[in-house]
Amino acid sequence: MVVWSILLYSSWGITILGLLALPFIPMRLKANFAVFIVTANALLTSWLVIPSLGGEALKFVFYAGSFVQEVPVMIDSLSAWFILIINFTSVTGILYGSGYMKPYNDSEAKLSLHWILYILFHLSMVWVCLLQNGFAFLIAWEIMSLTSMLLVIFDHNNSKTIKAGINYMVQMHLSIVFLTIGFVWVYFVTGSFGFEAIQEFFLRQNNIWLFLIFFAGFGFKAGFIPLHSWLPHAHPAAPSHVSGVMSGVIVKMGIYGVIRMISYLHADFELLGEIVITVSVLTGLYGILNAAVHRDFKRMLAYCTIENIGIIGIGLGIGLIGLGTHSTLLYYLGFGGALLHVLNHSLFKSLLFYAAGSVYQQTHTRDMEKLGGLLKRMPQTAVIFLVGALAIGGLPPFNGFISEFVIYSGLVEGMKLESISLIGLLILTFAGLSLIGGLSILTFTKTFGTIFLGSEREHLHHQPKEVSFIMLLPQYIIIAVMLSVAFFPQWYLGIVGKISHDLVSSVSPVATGYESAILEGYSKTMNGISIYSMIFLALIGLVWFIRMYAIKGKTQVFDETWGCGYQAPNSRMQYTGKSFSKPMAKMMNFLLIERKSYPELNRGEIFPKGRKYSSSYLDFFEHYFIDKLNHQILYFINYFKFIQNGRVQSYVMYGIVFILTIFLLTLFNLVK
Amino acid sequence: MLSFILILIAGFFFTGIIIRTKSIASGRRGPGVLQPIKDVIRLFKKGAVYSRTTSFIFQIAPTIYFSSVVMAMMVVPFGQAKGIISFNGDFVFFAYVLALGKFFSIISAMDTGSSFEGMGASREALYSLFAEPAFFILMGSFALLTGHTSFHMMFMALHLGSYISYAIALLATFVLVMIMMVENSRMPIDDPKTHLELTMIHEVMILDNSGFDLGLILTTGYLKFALYGALIVNLFIGMVPYQYAIPLFFGIQFLLAVTIGLIESFMARYRMSHNPQFIFALTSVSLLIFFGVLLVLGKFA
Numbered sequence: 001m002v003v004w005s006i007l008l009y010s011s012w013g014i015t016i017l018g019l020l021a022l023p024f025i026p027m028r029l030k031a032n033f034a035v036f037i038v039t040a041n042a043l044l045t046s047w048l049v050i051p052s053l054g055g056e057a058l059k060f061v062f063y064a065g066s067f068v069q070e071v072p073v074m075i076d077s078l079s080a081w082f083i084l085i086i087n088f089t090s091v092t093g094i095l096y097g098s099g100y101m102k103p104y105n106d107s108e109a110k111l112s113l114h115w116i117l118y119i120l121f122h123l124s125m126v127w128v129c130l131l132q133n134g135f136a137f138l139i140a141w142e143i144m145s146l147t148s149m150l151l152v153i154f155d156h157n158n159s160k161t162i163k164a165g166i167n168y169m170v171q172m173h174l175s176i177v178f179l180t181i182g183f184v185w186v187y188f189v190t191g192s193f194g195f196e197a198i199q200e201f202f203l204r205q206n207n208i209w210l211f212l213i214f215f216a217g218f219g220f221k222a223g224f225i226p227l228h229s230w231l232p233h234a235h236p237a238a239p240s241h242v243s244g245v246m247s248g249v250i251v252k253m254g255i256y257g258v259i260r261m262i263s264y265l266h267a268d269f270e271l272l273g274e275i276v277i278t279v280s281v282l283t284g285l286y287g288i289l290n291a292a293v294h295r296d297f298k299r300m301l302a303y304c305t306i307e308n309i310g311i312i313g314i315g316l317g318i319g320l321i322g323l324g325t326h327s328t329l330l331y332y333l334g335f336g337g338a339l340l341h342v343l344n345h346s347l348f349k350s351l352l353f354y355a356a357g358s359v360y361q362q363t364h365t366r367d368m369e370k371l372g373g374l375l376k377r378m379p380q381t382a383v384i385f386l387v388g389a390l391a392i393g394g395l396p397p398f399n400g401f402i403s404e405f406v407i408y409s410g411l412v413e414g415m416k417l418e419s420i421s422l423i424g425l426l427i428l429t430f431a432g433l434s435l436i437g438g439l440s441i442l443t444f445t446k447t448f449g450t451i452f453l454g455s456e457r458e459h460l461h462h463q464p465k466e467v468s469f470i471m472l473l474p475q476y477i478i479i480a481v482m483l484s485v486a487f488f489p490q491w492y493l494g495i496v497g498k499i500s501h502d503l504v505s506s507v508s509p510v511a512t513g514y515e516s517a518i519l520e521g522y523s524k525t526m527n528g529i530s531i532y533s534m535i536f537l538a539l540i541g542l543v544w545f546i547r548m549y550a551i552k553g554k555t556q557v558f559d560e561t562w563g564c565g566y567q568a569p570n571s572r573m574q575y576t577g578k579s580f581s582k583p584m585a586k587m588m589n590f591l592l593i594e595r596k597s598y599p600e601l602n603r604g605e606i607f608p609k610g611r612k613y614s615s616s617y618l619d620f621f622e623h624y625f626i627d628k629l630n631h632q633i634l635y636f637i638n639y640f641k642f643i644q645n646g647r648v649q650s651y652v653m654y655g656i657v658f659i660l661t662i663f664l665l666t667l668f669n670l671v672k
Numbered sequence: 673m674l675s676f677i678l679i680l681i682a683g684f685f686f687t688g689i690i691i692r693t694k695s696i697a698s699g700r701r702g703p704g705v706l707q708p709i710k711d712v713i714r715l716f717k718k719g720a721v722y723s724r725t726t727s728f729i730f731q732i733a734p735t736i737y738f739s740s741v742v743m744a745m746m747v748v749p750f751g752q753a754k755g756i757i758s759f760n761g762d763f764v765f766f767a768y769v770l771a772l773g774k775f776f777s778i779i780s781a782m783d784t785g786s787s788f789e790g791m792g793a794s795r796e797a798l799y800s801l802f803a804e805p806a807f808f809i810l811m812g813s814f815a816l817l818t819g820h821t822s823f824h825m826m827f828m829a830l831h832l833g834s835y836i837s838y839a840i841a842l843l844a845t846f847v848l849v850m851i852m853m854v855e856n857s858r859m860p861i862d863d864p865k866t867h868l869e870l871t872m873i874h875e876v877m878i879l880d881n882s883g884f885d886l887g888l889i890l891t892t893g894y895l896k897f898a899l900y901g902a903l904i905v906n907l908f909i910g911m912v913p914y915q916y917a918i919p920l921f922f923g924i925q926f927l928l929a930v931t932i933g934l935i936e937s938f939m940a941r942y943r944m945s946h947n948p949q950f951i952f953a954l955t956s957v958s959l960l961i962f963f964g965v966l967l968v969l970g971k972f973a
Contacts, residue, residue: 372785373725373785375727375729376727386729390772390775393771393775394768395768395771395772395775396765396768396769396772401768404764404768405761405764405765408761408764409760409761409764409821411812412760412761412764412811412812412815412821413821415812415815415816415819415821416819420966420971420972423816423966423971426812427809427812427813427816427962430808430809430812431805431808431809431812431955431958432805433808434767434804434805434807434808435801435804435805437768437771437804438771438797438800438801438802438804439801441771441774441775441778441797441801442797442798442801444775445775445778445779445782445793445797446794446797448779448782449778449779449782449783449790449793450782453727453729453779453782453783453785454725454782454783454784454785455725455785521760522760525759525760525761528757528759529759529765532743532757532765535743536739536740536743536769539739539742539743540735540736540739543735543738543739543742543888544732544735547735547884547885547888550716550884551719551720551883551884554718554719554720554883554884555719555720556719556720556721556722557719557720557721557722558721558722558723558724559721559722559723559724560723560724561723561724561725561726561784561785561786561880562723562784562786562788562879562880563786563787564788564869569787571785573787574785574786574787574790575782575786575787575788575789575790575791575793575794576790579790579791579794580790580793580794580797581794582794583794583795583798583945583948584798584801587948
């Protein structure tokens with residue numbers, strides 16, 4: 001037997017055995033057992049794919065029943081990259097989850113189901129990246145969507161959670177509708193469901209509509225606007241390790257699909273690049289603007305995911321423009337930046353979700369306005385969140401800067417293009433990306449400041465304390481990997497350069513001259529940046545040392561915060577997160593719709609009673625488009641309510657009518 | 673290396689000259705040019721009072737803020753002489769390193785749990801965010817004009833020849849001066865001499881800092897002036913030999929300081945609620961530069 005079959009069959013064997021055994025494992029070992037299975041699966045599949053990272057694609061075919069028949073599998077460097085990211089994040093996710101789910105130990109059946117779903121969820125994501133047949137791909141895609149939906153509704157007694165789950169499920173099936181249309185279209189033109197057929201399709205006809213249909217289908221998963229509206233509902237509802245994995249990798253499956261489709265394209269790169277880049281900049285700005293105003297910190301992180309998908313999309317758009325204009329450097333910087341940002345985002349976003357989950361576990365609220373001063377109670381979680389916040393803002397010396405720098409470099413290199421419209425588009429993108437960067441600083445200073453700094457705003461019933469070691473461990477592992485990206489970027493850049501090279505080799509007409517050696521100049525720059533980051537850290541250390549030396553022996557007094565002479569300040573007088581982002585929200589009120597609710601003062605109400613005021617922000621697209629559309633559809637469907645009237649007699653009659661129709665039709669040979 | 677030293681020297685006098693200009697304009701004798709430096713040295717020798725609410729963030733933030741500006745100084749070139757750090761796309765590094773310093777100064781203000789300091793922090797975050805696109809479009813236009821992507825190469829290749837390019841340089845100076853005002857919280861945006869917490873931006877953020885930390889923050893402010901001044905100088909010196917370039921450097925820095933002093937003497941601060949619009953309007957000036965560059969390159973064919 002060959003290596004791949006040993007590895008894959010043992011992975012399946014372990015999974016099936018694990019799924020069967022899991023309900024019978026005693027409660028205290030259940031989580032550990034699930035960790036073991038996920039880790040084993042991750043190791044086996046990583047072992048399978050790591051050789052392909054070097055550029056040699058592994059192809060094989062296995063037989064999957066009489067209906068689908070032969071399913072081709074291909075592991076090239078692109079799938080390998082994504083599978084390694086999936087494996088890493090899934091393992092850290094389940095490690096964290098094994099600690100996070102401890103409080104639910106009394107509901108045994110629920111937990112068994114949860115771990116079973118998690119194992120399946122992990123494996124289905126891996127298989128999405130492996131399969132090369134449209135039909136099998138859709139099955140894996142569907143398993144991924146369903147298991148993740150069921151993972152989201154862990155807390156199913158809460159009606160909001162169920163609603164978020166259903167919303168997610170409906171949108172994922174809209175995504176599947178688009179993908180199915182795409183695959184069926186290809187089938188009708190070429191007669192095959194295989195992925196090569198898509199390439200054949202594009203060779204025969206330059207039809208960008210097929211690409212756009214796939215882009216919409218995968219865009220649902222990735223969260224490009226206006227297809228993003230499931231993210232801000234599903235992520236807060238899910239348990240934190242699930243939201244971490246969902247935000248870290250499941251949205252990246254959408255990106256994987258888009259990149260896969262790009263590799264089959266043959267023409268129209270420039271036009272598609274312009275479309276992708278425009279959608280992405282708007283996605284990024286929209287995501288981060290919304291992230292800045294929300295007070296539910298997990299919803300804020302979900303919007304921030306949308307922003308990062310925008311940044312990745314900008315990279316893809318640059319790469320496409322590079323392909324279209326035959327500028328190799330642009331191509332490499334665009335795709336390299338996008339792929340690197342996929343990795344980086346999966347790292348810091350899962351880190352932030354885990355840290356946010358620790359806060360939620362200890363305080364039982366997702367409302368940041370009720371928190372404050374947690375840094376003193378949960379110092380490690382606070383520092384972890386701070387690292388994540390700095391990295392996601394793209395600030396040196398962390399890994400976010402590396403990928404954003406590559407994308408920025410792509411945009412600057414794009415200034416050397418000939419076409420004035422492309423230059424104009426790229427400079428606006430440039431401005432948009434810098435605005436995204438600035439806004440993410442506003443968002444994360446607000447979030448970090450409100451949750452962890454100052455003093456506590458409301459008295460919590462349960463004194464929060466630092467979370468357990470098993471929850472902190474995966475977060476430290478993630479930070480270690482993040483630092484490795486930040487300080488050895490040339491190594492990672494080499495890998496993504498290779499992947500981009502493999503990708504362009506499949507695009508045959510333009511494959512000449514796309515040598516990854518072109519990136520060498522940039523990996524030197526990257527190496528320089530990591531050294532400068534170290535100099536920066538050393539400089540901070542030096543100044544800190546001088547400061548410590550200078551203040552040695554000087555008086556240090558601890559007293560109240562300056563209160564402008566006011567004698568009885570309390571913690572409710574602190575600046576809130578809402579007021580922090582309010583000036584920005586007010587300027588953007590055409591996009592950030594604030595809904596206020598309060599009872600008006602009545603005429604003649606001389607002594608007004610106490611009253612409540614609340615305000616929240618609505619999602620522009622959801623409020624103006626999706627909800628309106630839903631409303632219209634419901635209105636229309638209402639006319640058919642008479643069919644489902646609740647009378648058994650009419651239901652029996654429908655059956656008889658149906659059978660009769662079929663009978664008559666076959667009788668007159670109308671259907672066969 | 674040369675630029676680093678020059679910026680350090682210019683930073684010594686910059687704020688002093690502003691204060692001196694303001695005092696002359698208002699008919700006072702005023703303190704000496706070196707008074708701000710003497711203030712800082714006095715602060716460095718003092719002990720400190722910390723708020724009980726604060727954590728280690730509050731203590732480490734001034735250090736990081738200071739280091740970020742020193743790091744940014746290393747990136748700025750001086751005419752033919754490279755900065756200590758120079759690579760393709762280094763202006764992105766410049767902007768993001770400064771942003772890191774800003775991040776920490778903002779969260780250190782939030783750390784005090786004060787009812788005022790968050791307000792300053794919020795404004796600082798908002799204003800600097802709106803200044804960002806202007807800076808990036810400006811740099812993108814230079815990259816387009818010169819075909820280079822590092823500060824050093826871009827400034828070296830900036831040839832002033834036609835009338836349009838003079839107009840571009842003039843507009844670029846305007847944008848950079850305004851960004852300098854925003855970043856340093858000076859007059860049309862922020863009034864450093866106001867006495868009401870509600871109307872402050874930068875000053876309110878550092879209300880609780882004292883002793884060595886306050887000294888560091890003030891020093892950072894001085895250096896930041898000279899840092900942006902050096903960027904403006906670079907627009908004009910290009911390939912000019914050192915014996916003219918160095919006096920020109922100090923001349924322009926001096927002129928800038930005097931201009932800021934005069935603006936502060938004869939102008940009132942903008943209304944707080946109009947500041948974002950004003951700053952965002954800088955972006956349109958930057959776009960004007962971009963169109964000018966397209967015109968120079970003859971792309972509108």
